[in-house]
Amino acid sequence: MSSSVGADLGLRLYELMLRIRLVEEAIADRYAEQRMRCPVHLSIGQEAVAAGVGLALRADDLAMGGHRSHAHYLAKGGDLRAMIAEMHGRESGCCRGRGGSMHLVDLAAGFLGAVPIVGSTIPIAVGLAFGEHLQKRDRVAVAFMGEAATEEGVFHESANFASLHRLPVVFVCENNLYSVYSPLSVRQPAHCEVLDQARGHGLLAHPGDGNDPLAVHALMTDALAHARARRGPVFLELKTYRWREHCGPAFDNHIGYRTEAEFLAWKERDPIATFEKKLRAGGVFDEVRVARFIERQRAEIAAAFAAAQAAPFPAAATLMDHVYA
Amino acid sequence: MTPREISYAEAIREGFATALERDPRVYLIGLGVPDPKGFFGTTTGLQQRFGADRVMDMPCSENGMTGIVLGSALNGMRPVLNHQRLDFALLSMDQVCTQAAKWHYMFGGRMKMPVVIRMIIGRGWGQGPQHSQSLHSWFAHIAGLKVAMPATAHDAKGMLIAAIEDDNPVVFLEHRWLHHVTGHVPEGHYTVPLGSARLARPGKDVTIVAFSYMVLEALDAAARLAQAGIEAEVLDYRSLRPLDAGTLLASVRKTGRLVVADAGWAAAGMSAEMLALVAEHAHGSLVAAPRRVCLPDCPTPTSPALADHYYPRAGHIVAAVRETLGLRADPSDLAVSAGVELDKPNPAFTGPF
Ligand SMILES: Cc1ncc(C[n+]2csc(CCOP(=O)(O)OP(=O)(O)O)c2C)c(N)n1
Ligand SMILES: [Mg+2]
Numbered sequence: 001m002s003s004s005v006g007a008d009l010g011l012r013l014y015e016l017m018l019r020i021r022l023v024e025e026a027i028a029d030r031y032a033e034q035r036m037r038c039p040v041h042l043s044i045g046q047e048a049v050a051a052g053v054g055l056a057l058r059a060d061d062l063a064m065g066g067h068r069s070h071a072h073y074l075a076k077g078g079d080l081r082a083m084i085a086e087m088h089g090r091e092s093g094c095c096r097g098r099g100g101s102m103h104l105v106d107l108a109a110g111f112l113g114a115v116p117i118v119g120s121t122i123p124i125a126v127g128l129a130f131g132e133h134l135q136k137r138d139r140v141a142v143a144f145m146g147e148a149a150t151e152e153g154v155f156h157e158s159a160n161f162a163s164l165h166r167l168p169v170v171f172v173c174e175n176n177l178y179s180v181y182s183p184l185s186v187r188q189p190a191h192c193e194v195l196d197q198a199r200g201h202g203l204l205a206h207p208g209d210g211n212d213p214l215a216v217h218a219l220m221t222d223a224l225a226h227a228r229a230r231r232g233p234v235f236l237e238l239k240t241y242r243w244r245e246h247c248g249p250a251f252d253n254h255i256g257y258r259t260e261a262e263f264l265a266w267k268e269r270d271p272i273a274t275f276e277k278k279l280r281a282g283g284v285f286d287e288v289r290v291a292r293f294i295e296r297q298r299a300e301i302a303a304a305f306a307a308a309q310a311a312p313f314p315a316a317a318t319l320m321d322h323v324y325a
Numbered sequence: 326m327t328p329r330e331i332s333y334a335e336a337i338r339e340g341f342a343t344a345l346e347r348d349p350r351v352y353l354i355g356l357g358v359p360d361p362k363g364f365f366g367t368t369t370g371l372q373q374r375f376g377a378d379r380v381m382d383m384p385c386s387e388n389g390m391t392g393i394v395l396g397s398a399l400n401g402m403r404p405v406l407n408h409q410r411l412d413f414a415l416l417s418m419d420q421v422c423t424q425a426a427k428w429h430y431m432f433g434g435r436m437k438m439p440v441v442i443r444m445i446i447g448r449g450w451g452q453g454p455q456h457s458q459s460l461h462s463w464f465a466h467i468a469g470l471k472v473a474m475p476a477t478a479h480d481a482k483g484m485l486i487a488a489i490e491d492d493n494p495v496v497f498l499e500h501r502w503l504h505h506v507t508g509h510v511p512e513g514h515y516t517v518p519l520g521s522a523r524l525a526r527p528g529k530d531v532t533i534v535a536f537s538y539m540v541l542e543a544l545d546a547a548a549r550l551a552q553a554g555i556e557a558e559v560l561d562y563r564s565l566r567p568l569d570a571g572t573l574l575a576s577v578r579k580t581g582r583l584v585v586a587d588a589g590w591a592a593a594g595m596s597a598e599m600l601a602l603v604a605e606h607a608h609g610s611l612v613a614a615p616r617r618v619c620l621p622d623c624p625t626p627t628s629p630a631l632a633d634h635y636y637p638r639a640g641h642i643v644a645a646v647r648e649t650l651g652l653r654a655d656p657s658d659l660a661v662s663a664g665v666e667l668d669k670p671n672p673a674f675t676g677p678f
Contacts, residue, residue, distance in 0.1 A: 031677070037629050037668055038451020039677045089451070089628030097628030100451040116455055117412060118385050151384035152416070179385050181360035187384040248677035255361040313630030323623045 007284035013055055013213040014279060015293050017047040017272050020071045022294070023080065026301045027070070027087065028249035035309060036087040038100030039116075041068035045243035048209075048271035049174050050075035052216025053142065056224060057110075062128045064121040065114035065144040067102045068242075072144045077109035084304040090311040097314045098322070110139075118179075119145070119152035122171070126158045129167035129233070140168045140227045147237070148179035150197050151187060159201035162233040170223045171198065171235040174210060176242045181257040198235035210238030211271040214278075241266035329512065334366040334504040336478040340485035341368065341405070343514050345375045348403060351489055352379045354394065355407025355443070364407060365445070365504050387413055391420035391442070395494075398440045399428075403489060411444040411498065412458050425494040426469030437492045441485075446500045446537070446588065448636065449668040450676050453627035459589035459620065461536070464496040465565040465598070471519050472565035474498040476540035478508035480563050483517030491519060500538040500588060502670040520567035528558035531582035531646050534573060534599050536562050539586040539618075539637075546586075546642035557646060565595060573599060574607045581612035582649040586642050591619035616645035629668040636667070 024042045031040065043050065046068075054075025057063070065072040073083060079094065086093030087101045095103050102116035112128065115121055125143035132139050149155050150173065162169050175194055177184055188194065198205040204226060208219045216238060223234035243263065245252035253260045279285040331339070344351045353368065359382055363369030372380040383390050387408065394404040408414040414421070425438050447457040464472045471493050475481045481499070488495035525540060526547050535543035540561045547557040558576050562569075577583050583603055585596040596617040603615065618637045626632055640658040647654060661667065 032675075034675065037676070038453065038627055039456075089630055093628075095627075097631065098454065098624075098626045100453050100627035102451075102455070103453065103627070117416075148385040151386045153386065153388050154416075180357055181362065182357060182382045186382040257361055314626070314628055316631070316634045319621060319626065319631050319634055320623050 007282075009055070009217070010214065010279050010282070010284055011286060011289065013051050013217060014272070014275055015290070016051040016054060016075060017213060017275065018294065019297050020047045020050060020074050021272060022297050023074060023301055024070060026305065028244065030305065031249040036101070037089060038087060038102070039247045040087065040101045040249065041247050042244050042249070043068055043071040043242070045266065045270070046174055046176060046210065046240045047071055048211050048213040048216055048275070049172065049238045049240055052213040053172050053220045056217050056220035057142065058139070058224075060110060061140045061142065061224070062110045062112055062125075063142040063144065064112050064125040064128070065104070066118065066121060066146060066149070067114075067116035068146065069104055069114035069144060070101070073104040073106065073111050073114065076106070076111040078104060078106035078111045079109070080300060081304045081307055082106065085308040085311055088308040088311070089313060090308055091314045092308070092311040096322075119149040119154045122149060122155050123158040126162045126167060126169050129162065129169035130165065132168055133165060138168070138228055140170060140224050143169060143171050145171060145173050146179065147173055147175035147177075147184065147194050148187065149173070150194055156197070156201065159198060159203055159233070159235070163202040166230050166232045168227040168230060169233045170220070170227055171203070171233065172220070173235060173237045175237050175239050178242065178246070178258070180246045181255075183257070193237070195235065195237045198237075203233050203235040205235040205237065208236055208238045210240030211269050211274065213271060213275055240271075243267065328509040330507045331478060331510050332366075332505055332507045333478040333481050333499075336482040336510045337367040337485055337499070338369060338371065339510065340482040341371055342374070344486055344489040345371065345379060347514065348489075350401060350403040351405070352381070352402060353405045353407060354381050354383050354390070355409075356383060356385060356413075357409060358382055358407050364409065365501070367504070368407070387416040388420060391417035392424065394440055395420060395425055395438060398438050399436055403439045405441040405443060405489060407443045409445055410456050411446050411460060412455055414442065414444045415460075421470070421494070421496070422467050426467050429493065430469055438494045439492045441488045441495045441497050443497045443499065446498060448500065448502050448538070449632070449670060450674065450678075451627045451629075451668075452625065454624040457625045461498050461565055462589055462594035462598075465568070465595060469494070470566060471495040472498070473519055473563065474537045474565055475517075475563045476503065476535070476537055476561050478506065478510045480517050480523065482510055483515050484519060484563065486514065487516040487519050490516065495519065498537065502538050503541075505671055506541070520564050520569060522569040522572040523561040523563055524558070524572070525561040526557070526559040528556035528580070530556045530580055531558070531584060531649055532573070532576040532580045533557050533559045533584045533586060533642060533646070534562055535559060535586040536565070536595055537588045539588045542637070542639045543586050543642055545639035546646065549639065549643050550646055555646065555650065562595070568598070570602050570606070573602060577603050577607050578610045581610055582646075583611065583615040584618060584642060584645045584649060585615070586618040586637065589620060590622060591617050592622060594619065613649040613651065616648055618642050618645050633667045
C-alpha cells in the first residue's frame with residue numbers, strides 16, 4: 001500500500017466496512033425500540049465481503065442478494081434512508097414498506113432485489129446476465145449467496161446454465177459455516193469443499209479470505225474481468241463469520257450450537273480492526289479523514305433513523321396497490 | 326382434578342415423542358429440527374432422547390430431501406419432514422403433488438407413501454410476502470394427499486399421531502400463532518381421526534366455519550354475538566382433505582346462514598369449496614347469502630400499517646354474521662382495544678422471528 005492509489009483504495013475499503021458496521025450496530029442498538037417490526041439478519045463480522053465486492057464493481061453492474069443483504073445493498077450504493085425507512089415499514093422505504101429488512105431494492109444503484117427464500121435470487125441473477133448476453137451489453141451480474149444456498153438444487157441448475165452460455169455472472173458465496181443453527185457438518189460432506197460444487201459445473205472457482213477486504217477486492221476485480229470478457233462465470237467462496245445471532249440483534253453463543261471460543265477466535269480476526277492495523281503499519285491510515293468519516297456516518301445514520309421514524313406509514317387505502325403492473 | 330393443559334407446541338412435541346416411542350420406523354428430519362430453538366419448541370429435547378438417527382437436521386435442500394424422504398417411506402420408514410415455513414416447502418411441489426400424491430394410485434395401489442410433511446404458516450412482525458403464505462387450499466386440491474390443519478392443542482397431538490400412523494402422504498399445517506395457545510391434552514397415545522370436522526361451539530342462528538387460527542377468532546366472535554343474543558355455531562374444519570361435508574351441511578340445514586372464516590385467500594380456496602358444497606347440496610336451506618371472511622386479494626404486506634388492515638379478526642366475522650342476519654353494520658365491531666398490537670401473536674412477543 002505504498003502508492004497513493006493503493007492507499008486510497010485501502011481507506012475506501014476501510015470506510016465502506018465501517019459504514020456497514022455502524023449502520024448495522026445502530027439497527028441492533030435500536031431494535032428493542034420495536035419500531036423496526038420485521039426480522040433482521042445482520043452481517044456484522046462479514047463486512048469485508050460486501051466492501052471488497054462493492055468497490056470492485058462498476059457502478060452500472062447489477063447485484064442481487066438474500067435474507068442477509070443490508071451490507072450488499074449498501075456496498076452496491078443502495079440508499080441508506082430508503083433502507084432504514086423500509087425496516088420501519090414506511091411509504092418512503094425502498095419497497096414502500098411492503099417488504100421490510102429481508103426485501104431490499106435500489107434500481108438506480110443496480111441492486112435489483114434481495115429476497116429471503118434461500119437460493120431464489122441465484123437463477124434470477126443468472127437471468128440478469130442472460131439479459132446482458134441477449135442484448136449484447138457488458139454489465140456483470142452478481143449473485144450474493146450464503147454457503148447453504150449451494151445445497152439448493154436451483155443453484156446447480158443456475159450454475160449449469162450460466163456455464164453453458166458463459167454468462168457474465170459472479171457468484172459471491174459467503175461461507176460463514178452456519179445455516180441458522182446448523183453447522184456445515186450436518187449439511188455437507190466433510191471431505192468436500194463448497195467450492196468444488198461450482199467447479200463441477202465448469203465455473204472458475206476461487207477460495208478467499210472473507211475477512212480481508214483487499215483480498216476480496218483483488219479476487220473480485222479478476223472475476224469481473226473474466227466474466228465481462230465472456231470467458232465464463234466465476235464463483236468466489238469467501239470464508240467469514242457472523243458475529244450475532246442468525247436473526248435478530250443479540251449475541252447467541254450461549255445457546256449451544258457454537259462455542260464462545262470459536263466466536264472469539266473469529267472476533268480476533270475482525271475484518272475492520274485487522275485492516276486498520278494493516279493500514280497503520282503501511283503508514284496510510286489517515287486519522288483525521290477517518291475521524292471525520294465516522295462523524296459524518298453517525299450523523300447520516302441518525303438522520304436516516306429520524307427521517308424514517310417521522311415518515312408516514314403507507315395509507316390503508318393503498319393495500320391493494322401494486323398487485324399488477 | 327382439572328384436566329392437564331399444555332401449549333399447542335408442547336402437544337406437537339408430545340405427539341412426536343409418542344410416535345417415536347411406539348414405532349421404530351418413525352423419524353423426524355428438517356432444517357433446524359434438533360437446533361437449540363427446537364422448531365418453535367415443538368422438537369426440543371427429542372434428539373437427546375431418541376438419538377441423531379431418528380431426529381435429525383438436513384441440508385438446505387427442500388426439493389431433493391422431499392424425494393429422499395419419500396423413497397425411505399417406500400422402503401419401510403415412516404418419516405416426518407419439517408419445514409419452518411410453508412413457503413420453504415414450495416421448492417418441493419413436484420415431489421409433494423406429482424410424486425407423493427400419485428404413487429399409490431398410479432402404481433395400481435401396490436405402493437404406500439406413509440409420510441407426513443409438516444409446514445408452519447407464518448404471520449405478523451414483518452413476516453411479509455414470503456414468510457406467511459397460507460396455501461393450504463392448494464394441497465386440499467390434490468387427490469392422494471391428506472391435509473390436516475388442527476386449531477387446538479388437543480387436535481394437534483391427536484391428528485399428528487394419526488397422520489404418522491396413516492399410510493398416505495399427509496400435509497400437516499400449523500399456524501405460527503397457535504403454538505403458544507394452551508388447551509387440554511391427554512397424556513399418552515390417542516388419535517383424532519383425519520377427515521372429521523369438530524363442533525367447536527353449538528348454536529342455532531348461524532354457522533361459522535373456520536380454518537386453523539381463524540377458529541380462535543370465530544370463537545371470540547361467537548362469544549361477542551352471544552352477548553347480542555345471537556347463537557352462532559362454530560365448526561372447526563381441522564381436516565381439509567378428506568373433507569367432512571356432512572357436518573357443514575347438517576349445520577347449515579339447521580341455521581340457514583353461513584359465514585366462512587379462512588386464514589387464507591378467498592379466490593379458488595377452501596372458503597369457496599364450502600360455499601360450493603352448500604350451493605350444491607343445501608341451497609334450499611339458506612335464508613341469506615353466505616359470507617366469506619378471508620385475506621384481501623393481494624400478497625401479505627410487511628409494514629404493520631398495512632398488515633393491520635390485512636388480517637381479518639373476530640370483528641370482521643361478527644360484521645359478516647350481522648350481514649347474514651340483515652342487521653345494521655356496527656362500526657365498533659372492528660375497534661381495536663387500547664394497547665393491542667395486531668402484528669404480535671401475544672403480548673410477550675418481541676421479535677425477531
Ligand atoms: C428455501 C428456504 N429454506 C429455508 C429457509 C430458512 N432460512 C433462512 S436463512 C437460512 C440460512 C441460510 O444459510 P446461508 O445461506 O449459509 O446464509 P447465512 O444465514 O449463513 O448468511 C435458512 C435455512 C429459507 N429462508 N428458505
Ligand atoms: Mg451461512
